Amino acid sequence: MTQSVVVQVGQCGNQIGCCFWDLALREHAAVNQKGIYDEAISSFFRNVDTRVVGDGGSISKGKICSLKARAVLIDMEEGVVNEILQGPLRDVFDTKQLITDISGSGNNWAVGHKVFGSLYQDQILEKLRKSAEHCDCLQCFFIIHSMGGGTGSGLGTFLLKVLEDEFPEVYRFVTSIYPSGEDDVITSPYNSMLAMKELNEHADCVLPIDNQSLFDIISKIDLMVNSGKLGTTVKPNSLVTSSSGTLKKRHKKPFDAMNNIVANLLLNLTSSARFEGSLNMDLNEISMNLVPFPQLHYLVSSLTPLYTLTDVNIPPRRLDQMFSDAFSKDHQLLQADPKHSLYLACALMVRGNVQISDLRRNIERLKPSLQFVSWNQEGWKTSLCSVPPVGHSHSLLALANNTCVKPTFMELKERFMRLYKKKAHLHHYLQVEGVEKSCFTEAVSSLSALIQEYDQLDTTKNMPVQDLPRLSIAM
Amino acid sequence: MSIVTVQLGQCGNQIGFEVFDALLSDSHSSQGLCSKRENEAYQASCKERFFSEEENGVPIARAVLVDMEPKVINQTLSKAAQSGQWKYGQHACFCQKQGSGNNWAYGYSVHGPRHEESIMSLIRKEVEKCDSFSGFFIIMSMAGGTGSGLGAFVTQNLQDQYPNSLKMNHIIWPYGTGEVIVQNYNSILTLSHLYRSSDALLVHENDAVHKICAKLMNIKQISFSDINQVLAHQLGSVFQPTYSAESSFHYRRNPLGDLMEHLVPHPEFKMLSVRNIPHMSENSLAYSTFTWAGLLKHLRQMLISNAKMEEGIDWHVRPPLSGLPPLGKMSLNKDLHFNTSVANLVILRGKDVQSADVEGFKDPALYTSWLKPVNAFNVWKTQRAFSKYEKSAVLVSNSQFLVKPLDTIVGKAWNMFASKAYIHQYTKFGIEEEDFLDSFTSLEQVVASYCNL
Numbered sequence: 001m002t003q004s005v006v007v008q009v010g011q012c013g014n015q016i017g018c019c020f021w022d023l024a025l026r027e028h029a030a031v032n033q034k035g036i037y038d039e040a041i042s043s044f045f046r047n048v049d050t051r052v053v054g055d056g057g058s059i060s061k062g063k064i065c066s067l068k069a070r071a072v073l074i075d076m077e078e079g080v081v082n083e084i085l086q087g088p089l090r091d092v093f094d095t096k097q098l099i100t101d102i103s104g105s106g107n108n109w110a111v112g113h114k115v116f117g118s119l120y121q122d123q124i125l126e127k128l129r130k131s132a133e134h135c136d137c138l139q140c141f142f143i144i145h146s147m148g149g150g151t152g153s154g155l156g157t158f159l160l161k162v163l164e165d166e167f168p169e170v171y172r173f174v175t176s177i178y179p180s181g182e183d184d185v186i187t188s189p190y191n192s193m194l195a196m197k198e199l200n201e202h203a204d205c206v207l208p209i210d211n212q213s214l215f216d217i218i219s220k221i222d223l224m225v226n227s228g229k230l231g232t233t234v235k236p237n238s239l240v241t242s243s244s245g246t247l248k249k250r251h252k253k254p255f256d257a258m259n260n261i262v263a264n265l266l267l268n269l270t271s272s273a274r275f276e277g278s279l280n281m282d283l284n285e286i287s288m289n290l291v292p293f294p295q296l297h298y299l300v301s302s303l304t305p306l307y308t309l310t311d312v313n314i315p316p317r318r319l320d321q322m323f324s325d326a327f328s329k330d331h332q333l334l335q336a337d338p339k340h341s342l343y344l345a346c347a348l349m350v351r352g353n354v355q356i357s358d359l360r361r362n363i364e365r366l367k368p369s370l371q372f373v374s375w376n377q378e379g380w381k382t383s384l385c386s387v388p389p390v391g392h393s394h395s396l397l398a399l400a401n402n403t404c405v406k407p408t409f410m411e412l413k414e415r416f417m418r419l420y421k422k423k424a425h426l427h428h429y430l431q432v433e434g435v436e437k438s439c440f441t442e443a444v445s446s447l448s449a450l451i452q453e454y455d456q457l458d459t460t461k462n463m464p465v466q467d468l469p470r471l472s473i474a475m
Numbered sequence: 476m477s478i479v480t481v482q483l484g485q486c487g488n489q490i491g492f493e494v495f496d497a498l499l500s501d502s503h504s505s506q507g508l509c510s511k512r513e514n515e516a517y518q519a520s521c522k523e524r525f526f527s528e529e530e531n532g533v534p535i536a537r538a539v540l541v542d543m544e545p546k547v548i549n550q551t552l553s554k555a556a557q558s559g560q561w562k563y564g565q566h567a568c569f570c571q572k573q574g575s576g577n578n579w580a581y582g583y584s585v586h587g588p589r590h591e592e593s594i595m596s597l598i599r600k601e602v603e604k605c606d607s608f609s610g611f612f613i614i615m616s617m618a619g620g621t622g623s624g625l626g627a628f629v630t631q632n633l634q635d636q637y638p639n640s641l642k643m644n645h646i647i648w649p650y651g652t653g654e655v656i657v658q659n660y661n662s663i664l665t666l667s668h669l670y671r672s673s674d675a676l677l678v679h680e681n682d683a684v685h686k687i688c689a690k691l692m693n694i695k696q697i698s699f700s701d702i703n704q705v706l707a708h709q710l711g712s713v714f715q716p717t718y719s720a721e722s723s724f725h726y727r728r729n730p731l732g733d734l735m736e737h738l739v740p741h742p743e744f745k746m747l748s749v750r751n752i753p754h755m756s757e758n759s760l761a762y763s764t765f766t767w768a769g770l771l772k773h774l775r776q777m778l779i780s781n782a783k784m785e786e787g788i789d790w791h792v793r794p795p796l797s798g799l800p801p802l803g804k805m806s807l808n809k810d811l812h813f814n815t816s817v818a819n820l821v822i823l824r825g826k827d828v829q830s831a832d833v834e835g836f837k838d839p840a841l842y843t844s845w846l847k848p849v850n851a852f853n854v855w856k857t858q859r860a861f862s863k864y865e866k867s868a869v870l871v872s873n874s875q876f877l878v879k880p881l882d883t884i885v886g887k888a889w890n891m892f893a894s895k896a897y898i899h900q901y902t903k904f905g906i907e908e909e910d911f912l913d914s915f916t917s918l919e920q921v922v923a924s925y926c927n928l
Contacts, residue, residue: 278699280544282544285576289577292896294899355697355698357688367652380656471915
């Protein structure tokens with residue numbers, strides 16, 4: 001079994017990360033009744049004997065003593081990380097795995113990337129190496145950050161290059177929160193554009209998510225919960241937005257519900273690698289199957305169901321509804337409509353009591369309404385994990401490599417150009433050492449090239465599929 | 476003589492478990508419909524082939540379990556131990572921490588060489604335990620990374636290190652609509668490599684077995700467990716002890732050798748498929764009776780019309796009348812009409828088996844012109860019934876059954892290859908475009924050969 005390390009960068013990254021660890025503990029507590037440190041837990045947690053001082057405390061088997069998250073927390077302000085360390089999760093984090101500063105990056109990618117990057121490069125390397133050493137077989141780094149700010153965006157993407165050089169064999173999965181239309185950070189288009197170039201070049205796989213979509217999902221859930229449809233009640237703990245016991249009291253912060261959705265995404269993504277099932281899917285299979293060309297590594301995700309009704313016997317129709325929902329634009333974690341764009345590849349990761357016939361029936365049913373690229377007409381990757389998420393009997397995570405990400409990127413470029421044409425706030429970036437106009441122009445061409453690729457694929461959308469002439473053999 | 480089974484990857488290990496379980500259950504079955512002495516001889520033969528003995532009498536499967544990540548092997552070992560009837564050897568498995576990522580190149584070029592010694596050493600130990608060794612039965616899927624890539628590598632190694640032993644590869648053909656997106660690439664790479672290093676490829680298609688579960692077994696929510704059990708049943712009815720045609724005094728000693736001898740007369744034609752009749756849920760079985768005439772008539776038509784199971788057979792398909800000129804090159808574009816065979820083997824088990832009339836299978840029109848039916852067709856009859864079926868028949872066929880599926884896979888892989896999609900994932904580990912082209916060429920050759928029968 002392999003291990004993964006989570007690197008949470010910036011305010012957004014750390015807040016999401018915190019929710020993730022909370023939910024991960026809850027999930028493992030529900031599955032692992034006997035308190036034995038097994039391989040599933042070891043993928044995200046170390047087992048440490050806290051009585052031993054220094055580094056010798058790792059225990060590889062036997063009863064759980066004290067679980068430590070395989071995480072590195074990075075923020076250039078202290079506020080968020082301090083809060084985490086004073087909160088109920090403080091024992092889960094290893095205090096040596098933090099990197100903080102006081103002044104913050106001022107919502108400036110250049111400060112995060114160039115200034116703090118060079119300042120903290122050695123420390124970052126050291127912490128990463130340490131966390132890798134604690135792993136038997138490190139498979140993946142999960143980086144969580146936002147694109148619009150300064151630290152998550154700048155320092156978060158600086159990290160990618162470091163990881164690529166230092167650990168070339170380990171996958172880099174990046175969960176990136178893209179700014180919404182009404183973002184209150186004025187410079188977010190600059191930050192996002194500059195970060196995009198790094199994501200294009202140094203990430204193996206990116207899961208773009210935006211706040212607007214998360215917010216819409218929350219509203220939808222609230223509507224459902226509060227509408228009090230006759231005879232149905234929502235199961236407690238089954239909301240994709242709910243937290244476990246530890247964070248309950250402080251739940252009322254506005255972003256918590258949204259962050260929990262992202263945390264659930266990460267849990268479901270890794271479930272088939274951690275738990276058993278009849279058709280397993282490891283993390284390296286995600287990249288293998290969903291990234292047909294190295295540059296096209298942006299995956300739109302959707303999670304269903306959002307909540308479970310206390311209906312114990314769920315007939316197949318409900319199950320099928322889960323599959324239909326996964327393709328509706330209301331369930332995507334990005335403002336995107338995959339159903340009306342072109343699929344390059346699609347992965348369906350199912351958890352719980354679902355069998356291969358259910359999966360096949362739904363694929364057959366939904367296929368006709370979806371458009372796949374000509375060379376990948378049956379581009380489905382599927383997995384079945386026997387362990388459902390907490391509070392559900394089954395769930396589905398759909399990952400789509402689809403041209404529906406194009407509008408997001410085009411909008412990003414547009415917002416960027418509006419600022420850039422006027423040279424607004426540009427001096428804040430140019431006055432940082434190592435930043436020149438060329439950084440901006442290169443970033444723009446990188447994004448334009450990517451949009452171009454999606455464009456070309458889109459033109460093939462409605463063309464009839466032709467079989468190419470085959471090799472002919474002389475008999 | 477004993478067979479050593481090598482189970483590779485998730486699929487191979489999940490199926491392997493079901494196979495050994497089916498073999499042993501049948502062996503212990505009380506409904507053999509034969510004399511006690513007969514039954515004991517059957518059990519002894521089955522044991523010798525597939526199991527070795529331990530001190531406390533629990534049979535140990537003659538198997539080596541290989542996977543690049545631990546979850547499935549752990550599950551397989553514990554399921555076997557839980558059955559109480561048999562188990563796997565304690566040190567019979569080889570496992571790593573990180574899987575092959577559905578990447579044939581990774582399985583073949585990275586895992587293969589890296590773990591060659593350990594895996595071959597495990598296999599050698601298992602072979603040494605056999606008093607008399609018949610050959611290898613290698614279970615793998617084509618779609619994934621370990622079963623397919625590492626499977627191809629291991630088979631090649633077996634050919635080098637055991638040149639005089641037989642190898643039969645049991646290959647699982649994936650569902651047409653994806654389980655794995657790169658399954659077509661992995662499949663063509665696997666098949667082309669195995670065609671060179673294996674002696675016979677016994678194929679099971681997920682789509683076909685799925686239909687059997689749905690239509691014949693009436694299972695509502697079909698799981699992989701169900702599918703694997705149907706598969707195991709078919710394999711069991713092929714591999715359980717049978718009498719030789721010449722002498723009805725003892726069971727055949729060399730099952731793999733006999734299978735190869737009868738079914739693979741020419742190295743260009745190695746693809747074998749299995750069809751069995753009858754097959755139904757236990758509930759229905761209680762209410763059914765069969766005659767050999769009926770069963771064999773259906774089985775023959777299944778062969779001729781390329782039916783995968785006993786339901787939905789097309790009775791309009793007829794073999795060409797003898798004496799008329801041959802039908803000419805088979806066209807892949809039209810619906811496959813008549814299925815020409817290279818060789819067929821029918822295995823009959825159960826009550827009154829000696830009275831079963833297999834003349835219908837000896838019609839020269841069923842076979843290609845360069846083999847006479849007397850060489851192309853064989854039948855093995857055994858009194859002892861199999862797995863609760865009073866009468867059961869299984870057909871192992873080397874015929875045009877698999878041409879269409881093979882052609883489909885090659886076509887899809889070719890279309891994807893033309894766009895160069897995913898190729899970077901393979902070249903990363905040393906499988907270049909040239910290797911793909913070689914594979915395409917080999918397989919087009921196989922398709923053409925079968926079409927020209």
